[in-house]
Amino acid sequence: MTAWTKKDLLGIKDLSVEELELILTTADSFKEVSARDIKLVPALRGKTVINFFYEPSTRTKMSFEVAAKRLSAATYGLSKSGSSLQKGETLIDTILNLEAMGPDLIILRHSAPGAPHLISKYTQAGVVNAGDGAHEHPTQALLDAYTMREKKGKIKGLNVSLIGDVAHSRVVRSNIFLLNKMGANVTVCGPATYLPKDIAGLGVKVTTKVDEAIEDADVIMMLRIQLERQGRKSLPSLREYFDFFGMTEKKLERSKPDAIIMHPGPMNRGVEIDSSVAEGPRSVILEQVTNGVAVRMAILYLLLGGTRNEDTN
Amino acid sequence: MTAWTKKDLLGIKDLSVEELELILTTADSFKEVSARDIKLVPALRGKTVINFFYEPSTRTKMSFEVAAKRLSAATYGLSKSGSSLQKGETLIDTILNLEAMGPDLIILRHSAPGAPHLISKYTQAGVVNAGDGAHEHPTQALLDAYTMREKKGKIKGLNVSLIGDVAHSRVVRSNIFLLNKMGANVTVCGPATYLPKDIAGLGVKVTTKVDEAIEDADVIMMLRIQLERQGRKSLPSLREYFDFFGMTEKKLERSKPDAIIMHPGPMNRGVEIDSSVAEGPRSVILEQVTNGVAVRMAILYLLLGGTRNEDTN
Amino acid sequence: MTAWTKKDLLGIKDLSVEELELILTTADSFKEVSARDIKLVPALRGKTVINFFYEPSTRTKMSFEVAAKRLSAATYGLSKSGSSLQKGETLIDTILNLEAMGPDLIILRHSAPGAPHLISKYTQAGVVNAGDGAHEHPTQALLDAYTMREKKGKIKGLNVSLIGDVAHSRVVRSNIFLLNKMGANVTVCGPATYLPKDIAGLGVKVTTKVDEAIEDADVIMMLRIQLERQGRKSLPSLREYFDFFGMTEKKLERSKPDAIIMHPGPMNRGVEIDSSVAEGPRSVILEQVTNGVAVRMAILYLLLGGTRNEDTN
Numbered sequence: 001m002t003a004w005t006k007k008d009l010l011g012i013k014d015l016s017v018e019e020l021e022l023i024l025t026t027a028d029s030f031k032e033v034s035a036r037d038i039k040l041v042p043a044l045r046g047k048t049v050i051n052f053f054y055e056p057s058t059r060t061k062m063s064f065e066v067a068a069k070r071l072s073a074a075t076y077g078l079s080k081s082g083s084s085l086q087k088g089e090t091l092i093d094t095i096l097n098l099e100a101m102g103p104d105l106i107i108l109r110h111s112a113p114g115a116p117h118l119i120s121k122y123t124q125a126g127v128v129n130a131g132d133g134a135h136e137h138p139t140q141a142l143l144d145a146y147t148m149r150e151k152k153g154k155i156k157g158l159n160v161s162l163i164g165d166v167a168h169s170r171v172v173r174s175n176i177f178l179l180n181k182m183g184a185n186v187t188v189c190g191p192a193t194y195l196p197k198d199i200a201g202l203g204v205k206v207t208t209k210v211d212e213a214i215e216d217a218d219v220i221m222m223l224r225i226q227l228e229r230q231g232r233k234s235l236p237s238l239r240e241y242f243d244f245f246g247m248t249e250k251k252l253e254r255s256k257p258d259a260i261i262m263h264p265g266p267m268n269r270g271v272e273i274d275s276s277v278a279e280g281p282r283s284v285i286l287e288q289v290t291n292g293v294a295v296r297m298a299i300l301y302l303l304l305g306g307t308r309n310e311d312t313n
Numbered sequence: 314m315t316a317w318t319k320k321d322l323l324g325i326k327d328l329s330v331e332e333l334e335l336i337l338t339t340a341d342s343f344k345e346v347s348a349r350d351i352k353l354v355p356a357l358r359g360k361t362v363i364n365f366f367y368e369p370s371t372r373t374k375m376s377f378e379v380a381a382k383r384l385s386a387a388t389y390g391l392s393k394s395g396s397s398l399q400k401g402e403t404l405i406d407t408i409l410n411l412e413a414m415g416p417d418l419i420i421l422r423h424s425a426p427g428a429p430h431l432i433s434k435y436t437q438a439g440v441v442n443a444g445d446g447a448h449e450h451p452t453q454a455l456l457d458a459y460t461m462r463e464k465k466g467k468i469k470g471l472n473v474s475l476i477g478d479v480a481h482s483r484v485v486r487s488n489i490f491l492l493n494k495m496g497a498n499v500t501v502c503g504p505a506t507y508l509p510k511d512i513a514g515l516g517v518k519v520t521t522k523v524d525e526a527i528e529d530a531d532v533i534m535m536l537r538i539q540l541e542r543q544g545r546k547s548l549p550s551l552r553e554y555f556d557f558f559g560m561t562e563k564k565l566e567r568s569k570p571d572a573i574i575m576h577p578g579p580m581n582r583g584v585e586i587d588s589s590v591a592e593g594p595r596s597v598i599l600e601q602v603t604n605g606v607a608v609r610m611a612i613l614y615l616l617l618g619g620t621r622n623e624d625t626n
Numbered sequence: 627m628t629a630w631t632k633k634d635l636l637g638i639k640d641l642s643v644e645e646l647e648l649i650l651t652t653a654d655s656f657k658e659v660s661a662r663d664i665k666l667v668p669a670l671r672g673k674t675v676i677n678f679f680y681e682p683s684t685r686t687k688m689s690f691e692v693a694a695k696r697l698s699a700a701t702y703g704l705s706k707s708g709s710s711l712q713k714g715e716t717l718i719d720t721i722l723n724l725e726a727m728g729p730d731l732i733i734l735r736h737s738a739p740g741a742p743h744l745i746s747k748y749t750q751a752g753v754v755n756a757g758d759g760a761h762e763h764p765t766q767a768l769l770d771a772y773t774m775r776e777k778k779g780k781i782k783g784l785n786v787s788l789i790g791d792v793a794h795s796r797v798v799r800s801n802i803f804l805l806n807k808m809g810a811n812v813t814v815c816g817p818a819t820y821l822p823k824d825i826a827g828l829g830v831k832v833t834t835k836v837d838e839a840i841e842d843a844d845v846i847m848m849l850r851i852q853l854e855r856q857g858r859k860s861l862p863s864l865r866e867y868f869d870f871f872g873m874t875e876k877k878l879e880r881s882k883p884d885a886i887i888m889h890p891g892p893m894n895r896g897v898e899i900d901s902s903v904a905e906g907p908r909s910v911i912l913e914q915v916t917n918g919v920a921v922r923m924a925i926l927y928l929l930l931g932g933t934r935n936e937d938t939n
Binding site for chain 2: 671672673674700702704707715716719720722723724725726727728
Binding site for chain 3: 081089093094096098099
């Protein structure tokens with residue numbers, strides 16, 4: 001089996017199929033830990049893991065913290081407020097200062113695309129991209145892939161449709177990269193104003209018709225509408241959006257009976273997805289969250305201890 | 314001895330006298346832990362405890378965190394800011410997401426009465442109500458009861474007077490429920506505008522005269538005036554309030570010599586209580602805080618491990 | 627060797643040379659812990675350490691938290707927002723409440739000079755001053771001294787120049803106290819508006835000419851300009867400040883070739899220091915941060931366990 005050799009997890013684009021598969025396989029063995037009565041393994045005891053979130057987040061930040069603590073790492077939370085960034089310090093100087101305290105891993109969410117790649121050059125610690133602007137969100141794509149594989153038994157050959165605000169979604173980009181590498185067929189769907197002109201160049205089928213996106217799909221992934229963008233002229237009203245693109249039981253009648261419904265969260269019920277679908281029997285939305293902990297445990301473990309363990313064999 | 318069987322601690326109203334006594338007795342054995350040089354027992358090792366506070370709090374939040382850490386649980390803090398609630402996610406969706414990460418216990422403070430009861434239906438984790446609007450604050454009533462029992466040797470038959478803003482206090486409600494169940498005689502006292510019309514229906518004596526409330530009391534509990542409510546026409550000025558209802562050495566001359574003074578904190582010195590009383594020999598205000606840690610350790614222990622331990626006998 | 631006997635670390639002014647040396651020597655043995663693969667020693671297991679920061683901070687707060695966690699203490703973070711101080715509670719009442727929960731150590735940063743000294747009277751816990759207004763910042767002076775000793779082999783006899791906003795800097799004050807006690811020769815330098823009139827009375831050489839401050843210096847410590855103070859009439863523009871007082875390679879030509887450059891952080895590059903100097907071969911700025919963790923581990927260890935361990939000999 002491939003050993004993990006990279007210092008960081010910055011984006012899906014950089015990873016080989018073997019590396020993607022190594023993460024998914026490693027996650028299998030960690031999923032069981034969170035089902036135990038004592039949810040704790042000593043794998044990362046004495047390691048220093050910094051959760052550095054410039055943007056608000058519940059599930060991603062919490063998921064990383066849960067993953068790190070269940071591996072026995074010491075965790076530290078940093079946000080923009082309360083940090084010296086308020087005093088005008090640059091991101092690089094902040095990272096250099098953290099680096100001087102000997103962290104083992106820095107998890108960064110930042111509004112600037114490429115911020116995790118930038119800081120990686122200034123620290124020996126592993127860096128995990130927890131979302132950088134509209135660029136990548138690799139751990140989300142990995143937990144999505146883990147969930148598809150778990151539910152469908154494979155990823156290769158699956159028809160996966162991503163529906164909604166394709167243009168502004170880092171989740172879409174990371175998913176397209178991953179699904180292409182692992183041999184799935186990807187369709188993206190949304191109103192024309194939500195579809196970037198060059199998106200077909202990423203090797204996906206593009207449509208503005210939900211029916212087309214749904215009919216052969218094995219996986220239907222609904223994307224979050226960022227309500228803060230509403231009000232711009234180019235966008236439809238929420239009601240109109242729901243009518244055309246919101247996933248309902250009615251629209252799902254055209255889908256394969258065993259198609260699963262995913263959503264990266266947080267959901268806007270009644271906008272991109274109807275509550276009856278979100279809570280329906282095909283929804284795996286909360287299983288995505290559960291799998292997120294296992295996948296992030298795998299990533300932390302591989303970045304901080306994986307190679308070392310392989311070396312001892 | 315009764316075993317603990319409930320999943321949650323939502324309010325005093327739901328608890329039997331046996332359950333109340335079980336918590337108080339269990340707290341006895343934990344009080345000693347915080348007096349040790351090494352304040353740590355492994356009882357909840359590997360457990361995931363989430364401290365979810367929508368409203369600001371020092372003592373209650375800190376008290377729960379201290380209790381959880383001294384039991385070796387992994388603790389997580391969530392507040393409204395920095396969570397996806399800012400992105401418009403509903404409380405229930407937030408809880409469903411947390412639930413998917415496998416928490417063992419969620420401690421919730423929320424401005425909406427019944428919020429802990431609501432979330433309990435969406436999680437298998439134990440839920441502890443750390444204050445829900447003006448409804449209940451059961452752990453405060455339990456630490457108050459623990460302190461009364463410790464100082465007076467019993468609760469049954471005690472005369473307990475609660476003085477101040479009776480109308481807006483969740484502490485009052487939980488205390489009345491508990492003291493009634495355990496056989497104490499409760500008097501509430503405050504300006505007419507602070508006394509809800511139906512309060513006598515809860516089985517308490519009602520008076521607007523402090524002298525009446527004080528004279529036979531074994532326990533005098535002063536209630537916090539919420540300064541943010543001041544300025545409304547129905548309320549007296551702070552100076553006037555202090556003159557009529559603020560506890561002073563002078564007013565205490567009419568009380569039994571061994572009556573104790575309590576306050577749930579945070580205190581407004583010079584409003585509902587004079588500094589000389591707060592710091593005087595009868596004050597047990599800071600002992601309430603100390604006992605709060607022991608009582609919360611007991612609650613966490615019973616909710617997360619109590620039944621299991623009983624089963625092994 | 628001297629045993630540590632003080633309850634608190636409030637300021638350099640209170641410490642003897644023997645105590646300063648004990649801290650520096652103890653830090654030597656902890657520096658190695660942060661270089662290990664498993665950065666963890668059990669010295670403070672079961673201890674309760676509260677990080678109470680009224681003012682924003684990244685490096686100092688994080689440094690204390692890293693130090694405490696690497697010693698296995700349980701750490702708690704408190705800030706002004708989210709605490710009952712928002713409800714009008716006084717600092718002393720907040721501390722009395724924390725005290726009732728049995729903390730072992732309270733680390734306080736506060737805008738009021740003397741705040742740590744004040745709270746020390748209300749708690750049996752050790753108190754560490756992490757910066758009180760423009761008064762003292764003793765752990766910064768100690769990590770600076772550790773770095774000087776490490777780089778220069780001694781402190782006695784060193785020529786140390788502190789350049790910049792001398793008037794508003796707690797770092798300057800603590801450094802002057804420490805360096806005088808340990809036998810270094812201190813020069814302070816800055817624009818006249820940044821030099822308090824009575825500063826010479828602290829036993830330092832005073833100059834407004836950077837060349838004079840630099841020429842014989844073994845250690846050149848640049849001070850942070852607090853940008854929030856700019857705009858007052860008494861201060862020069864940032865460009866003018868940089869021209870006269872900002873440290874550049876050009877100005878450094880007049881210094882001894884082996885003089886080291888220090889800065890307490892966070893830096894304003896292009897204001898008090900040029901990037902080429904900050905990153906140049908003589909800069910030990912990030913080593914100061916690394917040493918900060920070791921020095922704070924030593925302080926936590928001495929305050930919480932030092933005497934006890936000596937007693938067992």
